[in-house]
Amino acid sequence: MIQTVTRPIAPATAMSAxxxxxxxxxxxxxxxxxxxGMGIVQSALFLFSFRYVFGGxxxxxxxxxxxxxxxxxxxxxVLFTGGGIAVAVADDRVEGFTDRLxxxxxxxxxxxxxxxxxxxxxxxWAIVATAxxxxxxxxxxxxxxxxxxxxxxxxxxxxxxxxxxxxxxxLLAPNAQAAQGMSMIAFxxxxxxxxxxxxxxxPGWLQPFAQNQPATVTINAVRALFEGGPAFHDLWQxxxxxxxxxxxxxxxxxxxxxxxxx
Amino acid sequence: MTTVPLIEARDLTIRFGKVKALDDLDLTAPxxxxxxxxGPNGAGKTTFVRAVSTLLRPTGGTLQVLGKDVSxxxxxxxxxxxxxxxxxxxxPTMTGRENLEMTARLFGHxxxxxxxxxxxxxxxxxxxxxxxxxxxxxxxxxxxxxDLGASLVGAPRLLLLDEPTTGLDPISRREVWDSVRDLVxxxxxxxxxxxxxxxxxxxxxxxxxxxxxxxxxxxTLSDLKASSGRDVIExxxxxxxxxxxxxxxxxxxxxxxxxxxxxxxxxxxxxxxxAKDLAIxxxxxxxxxxxxxxxxxxxxxxxxVFLTLTNxxxxxxxxx
Ligand SMILES: Nc1ncnc2c1ncn2[C@@H]1O[C@H](COP(=O)(O)OP(=O)(O)O)[C@@H](O)[C@H]1O
Ligand SMILES: [Mg+2]
Numbered sequence: 151m152i153q154t155v156t157r158p159i160a161p162a163t164a165m166s167a168x169x170x171x172x173x174x175x176x177x178x179x180x181x182x183x184x185x186x187g188m189g190i191v192q193s194a195l196f197l198f199s200f201r202y203v204f205g206g207x208x209x210x211x212x213x214x215x216x217x218x219x220x221x222x223x224x225x226x227x228v229l230f231t232g233g234g235i236a237v238a239v240a241d242d243r244v245e246g247f248t249d250r251l252x253x254x255x256x257x258x259x260x261x262x263x264x265x266x267x268x269x270x271x272x273x274x275w276a277i278v279a280t281a282x283x284x285x286x287x288x289x290x291x292x293x294x295x296x297x298x299x300x301x302x303x304x305x306x307x308x309x310x311x312x313x314x315x316x317x318x319x320x321l322l323a324p325n326a327q328a329a330q331g332m333s334m335i336a337f338x339x340x341x342x343x344x345x346x347x348x349x350x351x352x353p354g355w356l357q358p359f360a361q362n363q364p365a366t367v368t369i370n371a372v373r374a375l376f377e378g379g380p381a382f383h384d385l386w387q388x389x390x391x392x393x394x395x396x397x398x399x400x401x402x403x404x405x406x407x408x409x410x411x412x
Numbered sequence: 413m414t415t416v417p418l419i420e421a422r423d424l425t426i427r428f429g430k431v432k433a434l435d436d437l438d439l440t441a442p443x444x445x446x447x448x449x450x451g452p453n454g455a456g457k458t459t460f461v462r463a464v465s466t467l468l469r470p471t472g473g474t475l476q477v478l479g480k481d482v483s484x485x486x487x488x489x490x491x492x493x494x495x496x497x498x499x500x501x502x503x504p505t506m507t508g509r510e511n512l513e514m515t516a517r518l519f520g521h522x523x524x525x526x527x528x529x530x531x532x533x534x535x536x537x538x539x540x541x542x543x544x545x546x547x548x549x550x551x552x553x554x555x556x557x558x559d560l561g562a563s564l565v566g567a568p569r570l571l572l573l574d575e576p577t578t579g580l581d582p583i584s585r586r587e588v589w590d591s592v593r594d595l596v597x598x599x600x601x602x603x604x605x606x607x608x609x610x611x612x613x614x615x616x617x618x619x620x621x622x623x624x625x626x627x628x629x630x631x632t633l634s635d636l637k638a639s640s641g642r643d644v645i646e647x648x649x650x651x652x653x654x655x656x657x658x659x660x661x662x663x664x665x666x667x668x669x670x671x672x673x674x675x676x677x678x679x680x681x682x683x684x685x686x687a688k689d690l691a692i693x694x695x696x697x698x699x700x701x702x703x704x705x706x707x708x709x710x711x712x713x714x715x716x717v718f719l720t721l722t723n724x725x726x727x728x729x730x731x732x
Pocket of ligand 1: 428459460
């Protein structure tokens, strides 16, 4: 006689559900070579183009362009790779995986947390790889190593915050393709920031936005940390933005998961 | 001890904006039986399954699963059910075994318990040969069966299968049916939706026909056939170009819209008049040049019962 499955004694804890959800998302990422490789190749090519193609024509104040560009580029890399998060979330919803999760006796927030945890890891990979290319293309630390690590840490925090934004985009999009398209909104934050050129060179009407939006203040803080300059003022502004965006979009995403439909 | 019904819906209504996907639906599904929800596309089958799985909240009415209200005790309901939705939700980059172990962990099994549950399910669904291959290499039927397995690793009391064989080739359909029968034999209660009568016929003890979000009929298939099946007059002709003419005659005599099957060269229509109508049809045909191969009154097929039930609802519904 074939054995029968026994009923589990207790439902999964939030912690173990989160880890299982995260593990699956990470496995999917790692086992899709195109995802692992292309993001990095793309970010390297963009960095290369700005550094060597446009860089000569851009004057970014006193420092060399590579010293100006790399911190902002590393900090905002999630704005370019985050489309993949939105696509994965939309796919899970359309393909029924989200329904399966929602029908299981696990806390709803472990679905968001698992997703965010996995993306934290993939963001870390993108940030470290991009920073490595920065060094390869001539970037050097101006400050101490702990300051440099703090800068990378802030990049990770910014990445986590926007991960939740991309999860929301993935939940709102009708399908994966639309999620990819909608994710391009994030390019606005990347380009209308102080990543590529100082916000002060932009037209006056654009400046209030360009100077104060979340990407710019985060980039300024990351840049200050990499350069070893005073970062306090930019840091607390970045912290405020990050905390605010995180709280709002986390709440939206949990609410959307609750009524996610295919 | 009284037995709690598997599912009990009272005036269950679910709206999407202006669309009422379920409209005052009433149904009682007895425990210990395989229940099929039968209905055409858009009838509300998926919506009903999603409501039972606590993925959608009723807009009105009540829905109880094994005695627990889905709105008030969704968490308790989730502990009792296993869902295999309309699209097989298996992760293609993971192996079958990994998929099952993952779901088992989410059901609450510890690591070794999850491994054991996965192995048992693999054996039971005869997935041993493919269990350690990535699911991206599976056939449609294998994916379906794995998805079925994933809903089983938590040993749910009620298994929910939404259109388990839609899109499968005939051989894979048989495989899925066999798996479902095995589960039922092992004591799992099953609710499945389908728009195939033969599927309901193969698997279910109890059938509920729904259309436009309403219950149209309920009972065993033979009940349904007996209660709603009017006899059918069927005429087979030699020359398919004469089918139209035969159809007109059938319609005039029976006052029912005829069905014309050009490939089978047959025309048929339900009749209340039985042999009397048949005699009139034969006499009328005699006066024409139609070459009749075969003619007779017979019991309706399941398809005809189904069409009659759902059509009747459309007609009643529009005249209200
Ligand atoms: N998320 C949704 N938003 C709007 N309308 C929906 C939604 N889901 C289902 N419907 C509508 O509800 C009705 C029933 O759909 P469904 O339950 O999917 O039918 P079935 O599974 O029987 O084919 C259809 O008219 C469908 O268009
Ligand atoms: Mg459906």
